[in-house]
Amino acid sequence: MHSYVSDPVPGRGRREPRADFVSDAGRLSLNGEWDFRLSRTAAGTGPEFGADTLTPAGDGWGSIRVPAHWVLEGHGEPLYTNTAFPFPLDSPRVPEENPTGDYRRTFDLPAGWLSKGSVLRFQGVDSCGAVWLNGVELGHSKGSRLPFEFAVGPLLRERGNVLAVRVNRWSSGSHLEDQDMWWLPGIFRDVELLERPAGAIDDFFVHADYDHRDGSGMLRVDSDAPGQVELPELGIAVPTGTTVRLAAIEPWSAESPRLYRGTLSTPGVDGAPGERIPLAVGFRTVSIEDGRLLVNGSPVLFRGVNRHEHDPDRGRALDLETMRRDVVMMKQHNINAVRTSHYPPHPDFLRLCDEYGLWVVEECDIETHGFIYAGWEGNPPAEPVWREALMDRIRRMVERDKNHPSVVVWSMANESMTGEAFDEMEAWIRARDGSRPIHYERDPSYRNSDFYSLMYPAQEELAAVGRRAEPTPEGVEAGSADDERRRGLPFLLCEYGHAMGNGPGSLVDYQNILESSERFCGAFVWEWIDHGFRRTLPDGVSTFVHGGDIDFLPNGGSYCIDGLVFPDRTPSPGLVEYKKAIEPVALAIDVTAGSVVVRNKQDFADLSAFGFAWLLEREGVSMASGVVTVPGCAARASVSVAFPAGLASAIASSVAADGASAADGGDRELWITVSASLVAEAAWAPAGHEVAWAQARVGGEVTREWALSGAEVPASGAGAEAQVLERSVALGAARFDGASGELVGLGELELAGPRLDLWRAPTENDKGQGELNNLAKVWRKLGLDRILHRTDEVTLDETATGGRLVVRGRSGPAGLTLGYRTTFVWEAAGADGVALTAFLEPVGHWTNTPVGDFSATPPRLGLRLGLSGGFTDAEWFGPGPGEAYADSRAAARVGRHRASVDALQTHYVVPQENGNRPDTRWLELSGAGLPTLRVEGAPVFDFTARRWTSESLDAAAHPEHLVDSGRVWLNLDHAQQGLGSASCGPALPERYRTCLLY
Ligand code: IPT
Numbered sequence: 001m002h003s004y005v006s007d008p009v010p011g012r013g014r015r016e017p018r019a020d021f022v023s024d025a026g027r028l029s030l031n032g033e034w035d036f037r038l039s040r041t042a043a044g045t046g047p048e049f050g051a052d053t054l055t056p057a058g059d060g061w062g063s064i065r066v067p068a069h070w071v072l073e074g075h076g077e078p079l080y081t082n083t084a085f086p087f088p089l090d091s092p093r094v095p096e097e098n099p100t101g102d103y104r105r106t107f108d109l110p111a112g113w114l115s116k117g118s119v120l121r122f123q124g125v126d127s128c129g130a131v132w133l134n135g136v137e138l139g140h141s142k143g144s145r146l147p148f149e150f151a152v153g154p155l156l157r158e159r160g161n162v163l164a165v166r167v168n169r170w171s172s173g174s175h176l177e178d179q180d181m182w183w184l185p186g187i188f189r190d191v192e193l194l195e196r197p198a199g200a201i202d203d204f205f206v207h208a209d210y211d212h213r214d215g216s217g218m219l220r221v222d223s224d225a226p227g228q229v230e231l232p233e234l235g236i237a238v239p240t241g242t243t244v245r246l247a248a249i250e251p252w253s254a255e256s257p258r259l260y261r262g263t264l265s266t267p268g269v270d271g272a273p274g275e276r277i278p279l280a281v282g283f284r285t286v287s288i289e290d291g292r293l294l295v296n297g298s299p300v301l302f303r304g305v306n307r308h309e310h311d312p313d314r315g316r317a318l319d320l321e322t323m324r325r326d327v328v329m330m331k332q333h334n335i336n337a338v339r340t341s342h343y344p345p346h347p348d349f350l351r352l353c354d355e356y357g358l359w360v361v362e363e364c365d366i367e368t369h370g371f372i373y374a375g376w377e378g379n380p381p382a383e384p385v386w387r388e389a390l391m392d393r394i395r396r397m398v399e400r401d402k403n404h405p406s407v408v409v410w411s412m413a414n415e416s417m418t419g420e421a422f423d424e425m426e427a428w429i430r431a432r433d434g435s436r437p438i439h440y441e442r443d444p445s446y447r448n449s450d451f452y453s454l455m456y457p458a459q460e461e462l463a464a465v466g467r468r469a470e471p472t473p474e475g476v477e478a479g480s481a482d483d484e485r486r487r488g489l490p491f492l493l494c495e496y497g498h499a500m501g502n503g504p505g506s507l508v509d510y511q512n513i514l515e516s517s518e519r520f521c522g523a524f525v526w527e528w529i530d531h532g533f534r535r536t537l538p539d540g541v542s543t544f545v546h547g548g549d550i551d552f553l554p555n556g557g558s559y560c561i562d563g564l565v566f567p568d569r570t571p572s573p574g575l576v577e578y579k580k581a582i583e584p585v586a587l588a589i590d591v592t593a594g595s596v597v598v599r600n601k602q603d604f605a606d607l608s609a610f611g612f613a614w615l616l617e618r619e620g621v622s623m624a625s626g627v628v629t630v631p632g633c634a635a636r637a638s639v640s641v642a643f644p645a646g647l648a649s650a651i652a653s654s655v656a657a658d659g660a661s662a663a664d665g666g667d668r669e670l671w672i673t674v675s676a677s678l679v680a681e682a683a684w685a686p687a688g689h690e691v692a693w694a695q696a697r698v699g700g701e702v703t704r705e706w707a708l709s710g711a712e713v714p715a716s717g718a719g720a721e722a723q724v725l726e727r728s729v730a731l732g733a734a735r736f737d738g739a740s741g742e743l744v745g746l747g748e749l750e751l752a753g754p755r756l757d758l759w760r761a762p763t764e765n766d767k768g769q770g771e772l773n774n775l776a777k778v779w780r781k782l783g784l785d786r787i788l789h790r791t792d793e794v795t796l797d798e799t800a801t802g803g804r805l806v807v808r809g810r811s812g813p814a815g816l817t818l819g820y821r822t823t824f825v826w827e828a829a830g831a832d833g834v835a836l837t838a839f840l841e842p843v844g845h846w847t848n849t850p851v852g853d854f855s856a857t858p859p860r861l862g863l864r865l866g867l868s869g870g871f872t873d874a875e876w877f878g879p880g881p882g883e884a885y886a887d888s889r890a891a892a893r894v895g896r897h898r899a900s901v902d903a904l905q906t907h908y909v910v911p912q913e914n915g916n917r918p919d920t921r922w923l924e925l926s927g928a929g930l931p932t933l934r935v936e937g938a939p940v941f942d943f944t945a946r947r948w949t950s951e952s953l954d955a956a957a958h959p960e961h962l963v964d965s966g967r968v969w970l971n972l973d974h975a976q977q978g979l980g981s982a983s984c985g986p987a988l989p990e991r992y993r994t995c996l997l998y
Contacts, residue, residue, distance in 0.1 A: 002042040008092040010392035013139020015149040017399035018203035020347040023277040026195030034105040036064035044100040052135030067317040069184040080547025082556035085370040092172035099169040108159045115156040117196035124189030128171035132164040142173030145343035145365040146396040178370040179342040188317040199269030206403045210251040210283040212297030217249035217283040231262035252282025252405040254336045255605040257357030282405025293490040293521035302522020303582035304337030312534040312567040327352045331684035333579040339524045342414040353406035360406045366413035381419025411439040422448040444473035445482045455495040458986035466517030493523035498984040500562035501764035505887030505979035507581040531560035532567035561909045580891040589696035599638040610676040620896025624650035670698040713839045732828030741794040741807030752866035756811040758858035759784040760913040761954035773982040783813020802828035817844030842996040862973025870927040871968045878920035887978030887992040911956040918942045942973040
């Protein structure tokens with residue numbers, strides 16, 4: 001009886017797929033409160049459910065809002081799996097245990113409603129919905145992220161219509177929906193009743209091309225019923241099916257999303273009113289020439305993100321404002337493209353992309369990843385029994401969204417391996433819409449794809465692709481026709497930069513490669529948003545849960561927390577870095593030449609939207625500022641501009657005034673910042689919004705020194721008083737414990753340490769992917785998380801001016817020989833300071849330790865100091881204001897920054913290393929009633945300051961587990977490892993590792 005649930009058939013009784021549009025014909029939203037009852041099996045509340053009765057049969061009914069996912073409305077739990085199916089893989093069947101939501105509501109028709117021809121539309125039901133209206137079974141549909149409609153005209157009555165929808169959590173369709181995301185059942189997109197007046201257009205197709213050679217355009221709107229096309233701005237008023245040539249039009253692009261608005265109208269027929277469908281026409285032509293993707297004749301570079309629909313409270317039931325927020329935030333962060341991973345979004349999202357300007361690679365709701373656990377046996381694209389279901393999804397996507405200028409590429413599926421179905425899907429798309437190229441990444445032959453495409457390649461691999469010198473993919477014969485064809489294709493990097501936890505690193509490195517060859521048409525960071533759900537704990541604290549917080553196996557854990565924005569859409573440091581990496585304008589300041597080279601990285605627009613300004617700062621304090629006048633500069637061109645006179649003279653007078661130069665040792669560094677900002681308000685940002693910036697130091701870069709050149713480790717016992725001292729020692733304002741040699745006080749301040757620190761709370765990228773690139777595991781094997789310290793010798797040399805204390809020791813883990821021999825040389829510095837020179841010498845068997853293929857390097861090399869918990873605020877001069885790491889620091893600018901100790905933390909959904917401020921020149925910590933603690937580098941250091949230790953950070957499963965230890969723990973590091981992207985991607989490049997010895 002419920003055989004349709006497990007039957008691979010995609011649906012029954014539905015209308016043919018067609019374009020999504022809003023018109024002035026009547027529309028009755030059926031969103032709102034519905035009666036709801038959840039049952040354990042597909043039988044739901046029983047066979048009477050669809051009956052034409054006002055009250056549902058049986059008890060146990062409650063109510064639920066629509067659209068929503070029932071698991072987020074108090075009925076059962078959301079489940080997260082990455083690749084594994086959450087039910088036995090025995091396709092197309094699903095388990096008997098199949099939570100089934102019966103939804104019912106009644107509705108009256110608005111006065112004067114034209115029933116005849118009315119259509120009942122569901123924009124998205126996960127995963128299978130069977131529908132009854134007034135006791136009549138209409139049919140069912142699968143394909144969660146795609147619309148379906150029923151013709152309901154004859155069944156409607158003016159009052160008391162009874163609509164019943166039975167929704168199964170699992171269906172045959174679930175086998176095609178194994179995307180790496182939460183399984184969220186329910187009616188999660190709009191339900192609506194649409195008036196379709198007699199003679200109305202059911203479906204139409206806007207063809208709007210642009211010819212870049214002469215700036216002309218072509219418009220033709222095809223429709224299934226005759227209509228009139230009017231674009232007043234262009235003087236167009238023609239019947240549908242008419243080809244109109246336009247001598248000059250402004251093309252649509254993501255940079256200049258020029259839409260010509262008009263209407264498609266039908267006259268009234270048989271006494272029915274006419275209908276007006278608003279049109280938003282964007283003229284553009286997508287083509288592939290010479291192995292490059294062109295839009296309007298120009299190569300384009302997608303600076304993109306993969307976007308899942310996610311809201312921390314509503315799951316994939318997004319409202320319009322949330323969609324707009326995504327679009328606006330993307331535009332504000334220089335993002336120009338979206339891959340709708342891995343399903344068609346709510347149709348409103350594409351309307352926003354048309355309007356605000358984002359290139360869209362629209363992907364179909366097809367992923368069969370979990371068949372990997374069956375060795376791909378029975379994989380739907382390779383099985384004829386699934387053909388109809390796959391084709392159904394492709395048709396429903398293309399038909400729904402074919403009129404959006406923003407959609408420039410159709411992506412057939414994600415991670416679904418290979419199969420003949422792709423031939424048919426491709427052929428159908430080409431026949432229906434030859435205007436857009438097709439993408440599919442997972443078939444190594446790429447025979448159905450207009451793009452060569454990969455996920456997560458290493459930088460060298462990507463660079464080879466740019467030279468069309470990639471190795472032949474496995475399974476493809478070198479020199480074969482497939483091999484040759486692929487090498488001629490443009491390349492689309494559909495996923496890279498796995499933004500899980502703290503990361504990704506190397507966004508700038510990747511961008512440089514992507515800009516090195518016109519074979520690259522762009523790239524999409526994985527991914528836009530962390531899929532975390534908000535939970536309020538009993539004490540009122542709010543937190544985000546991930547898959548691992550739900551008691552269910554298989555479980556994808558925190559792998560769903562891999563976005564550039566946190567679940568509540570707060571930008572993560574990764575997004576700030578990405579904004580910098582993909583600036584539309586590159587500014588290069590040449591202090592010696594006194595010029596700025598401005599490179600316009602846009603593909604179409606000149607620089608007229610941007611205003612340029614300069615700022616001169618001395619040790620982070622503004623000295624002078626002004627504007628930079630940049631002459632006209634075409635897309636993809638550069639122009640060099642001499643420093644404005646004001647900047648040149650400000651530099652000269654600042655240098656003269658205080659002799660600022662490299663020789664100052666960083667005391668009074670002079671920095672020039674040049675920035676580009678919007679001249680006028682845009683739809684997505686106010687005037688003055690900064691899009692790009694660059695900095696340069698007058699007098700050269702600050703270079704990092706560790707072993708002070710020529711400095712020698714003082715010889716053992718070379719002091720007046722050697723061995724461990726049984727008393728406390730003072731050097732000026734500094735007090736030491738004579739036995740441990742630890743600094744215990746400085747003036748009125750109490751201190752503890754410093755001690756050698758070689759470890760950090762592993763980031764998720766440190767943990768690699770499974771066993772692959774698991775550096776965190778190596779560090780634990782090396783015992784870096786459990787270093788024991790020993791003091792061997794404390795030597796006070798009172799003959800040295802002001803005194804000198806030499807503390808020798810050894811730090812290393814139990815059970816192993818590896819470690820560091822440490823020599824801390826302390827000298828008084830001024831009346832209230834102390835200077836430390838630390839000599840660190842690796843000892844023991846670092847490389848012989850059995851840790852697999854990894855070179856055994858610690859994630860950090862530095863010192864940890866315990867301070868009074870009363871310190872609340874930090875001020876520093878160096879890169880900031882946000883956190884930064886060796887391979888993710890482009891967005892940090894040199895300046896004087898301030899933040900509270902609490903604000904120095906980034907609360908990743910899963911606690912891990914965060915908050916590093918690199919290359920700091922000086923740091924001042926202050927707190928009520930405490931003297932300011934100032935730390936100066938020689939010349940620079942990295943710092944983190946937090947109220948808990950790295951060990952606590954590592955142990956915490958959620959940010960709310962982090963408790964104030966009563967102290968501030970200050971790490972002062974020579975080096976800390978970069979971030980990488982190894983949670984899904986290549987190993988961290990060697991150059992971003994720390995070394996044992998510097
Ligand atoms: C890739 C998936 O396409 C994406 O959905 C997501 O799971 C991502 O990985 C990791 O977060 S697939 C991977 C096997 C390369």
